[in-house]
Amino acid sequence: MTIPLEYFVIVSAAIFLTGAVGFLLRRNLLVLLMSIELMLNAVNLTLVAFNRQYTGDHTGQIFTFFIIAIAAAEAAVGLAIVLAFFRLRNTVRSDDADLLRN
Amino acid sequence: MNTLELAFFGACTIVAFVGALLTVVAKNPIRGAMGLLATIVGIAGMYLLLAAEFLAAIQLLVYAGAVVILFLFVIMLLGPSAQSKRDSRDAVSRYLGAGVMLLSGLAAVFLLFRTQAPGMTTFGKAPKDFGTIESIGHQLFSTALVPFELSGALLLVAVIGAVAVARGKQVDPTLLPAPQPKHPEAAPQLPAAPAAPAAAHVKEARS
Numbered sequence: 001m002t003i004p005l006e007y008f009v010i011v012s013a014a015i016f017l018t019g020a021v022g023f024l025l026r027r028n029l030l031v032l033l034m035s036i037e038l039m040l041n042a043v044n045l046t047l048v049a050f051n052r053q054y055t056g057d058h059t060g061q062i063f064t065f066f067i068i069a070i071a072a073a074e075a076a077v078g079l080a081i082v083l084a085f086f087r088l089r090n091t092v093r094s095d096d097a098d099l100l101r102n
Numbered sequence: 103m104n105t106l107e108l109a110f111f112g113a114c115t116i117v118a119f120v121g122a123l124l125t126v127v128a129k130n131p132i133r134g135a136m137g138l139l140a141t142i143v144g145i146a147g148m149y150l151l152l153a154a155e156f157l158a159a160i161q162l163l164v165y166a167g168a169v170v171i172l173f174l175f176v177i178m179l180l181g182p183s184a185q186s187k188r189d190s191r192d193a194v195s196r197y198l199g200a201g202v203m204l205l206s207g208l209a210a211v212f213l214l215f216r217t218q219a220p221g222m223t224t225f226g227k228a229p230k231d232f233g234t235i236e237s238i239g240h241q242l243f244s245t246a247l248v249p250f251e252l253s254g255a256l257l258l259v260a261v262i263g264a265v266a267v268a269r270g271k272q273v274d275p276t277l278l279p280a281p282q283p284k285h286p287e288a289a290p291q292l293p294a295a296p297a298a299p300a301a302a303h304v305k306e307a308r309s
Contacts, residue, residue: 002104003111005223006213008148011115014203014210015122015141021202022126025195028186030131030177034138037169038122041145044157052152053225058238061157062246065238068164069253073260075169079176080264092184 008049016042029085029092033078040071111151118144119207126199129186135173142166152225154233 019038026032044064051060082092089096117140124137142165149158177184186196231237242250 002224003107003151005225007111008152010210010213011118011148014206015118015145017206018122018126018199018203021199025199026126026186027195028131028184030173030180030184031125031128031134031186034125034131034134034173037138037165038125038141041141041165044161045145045148048149048152048154048157052154052228052232053223056229058233058241061154061233061238062242064157065160065242066249066253068160069257072164072169073257075172076260076264077267079172080268083176083179083268084270086180086183090183092180093187 005049005053009046012042012045012049015039015045027094029082029094029097032094033075033082036078037071037075040067043067107151110147114144114147114151116144117141117147123200123203126203127196129196131177131184131186132174135170135177138173139166139170142170152233153228156233156235156238 016039019035019042022035022038023032026035044067047060047064047067051058085097086092088099121137121140121142121144125134125141126137128134128137142161146158146161146166149155149161
């Protein structure tokens with residue numbers, strides 16, 4: 001492996017930034033959930049790269065395993081909430097999720 | 103630097119970048135899901151480059167095989183109303199996202215060329231059993247057994263909660279738009295409780 005560690009960190013940072021921008025700017029709830037998945041993937045890449053470099057064991061990969069499991073659970077629950085919200089309001093815009101306002 | 107490894111890394115980077123950009127920019131969520139899929143495949147290729155074969159397989163199986171398919175199912179369930187609206191604020195936010203993404207990509211490329219220093223961290227030689235399912239499983243069941251079991255419980259709770267949330271029909275009727283049942287017997291969305299007293303009332307009126 002002759003590719004430096006910094007390359008992986010830079011790629012991961014760019015993907016994380018993309019996910020963060022998408023989460024902050026978009027208004028479609030489905031796109032919001034997909035942006036969260038982008039950010040989790042970027043963090044996973046960083047964990048695996050640092051694990052390959054700095055530890056002799058698999059601690060980073062085990063962390064990544066748990067993050068993937070939690071991301072799957074989050075996607076299931078989030079999509080169920082989106083479905084329930086769509087049944088209630090007939091839209092998926094996050095601006096319309098204002099039932100608790102006032 | 104090994105040219106073949108660099109080419110593979112570059113290909114994975116391009117696929118992941120284009121996928122991330124598509125995910126953030128796409129108006130149609132199906133295209134967004136396809137972009138997410140491309141990002142996942144690109145990151146799985148980087149896992150292979152980092153000698154984490156088990157994680158690459160898990161990434162493809164869980165993310166590409168389960169999460170993206172779940173997204174696609176929900177998008178198809180919602181139909182055309184899942185698309186982003188064509189109003190100006192949404193377009194501004196989408197293209198602002200694209201602009202920030204392109205800027206960050208340019209900054210990343212600039213950093214890559216600026217950091218061609220001799221002090222860059224190159225990877226050492228991987229241990230012999232690095233990233234195999236056997237060694238990861240050994241460590242997972244010896245040092246992280248309790249979190250592993252708890253993640254199983256978490257997944258079970260998530261499945262039950264998703265089912266409970268997605269099929270719950272007890273909503274406040276004052277928040278709903280006025281229901282317009284075309285055929286009273288073919289309206290499965292309505293709760294059965296308000297219909298029963300009316301039927302009883304009709305029956306009483308008949309008798």
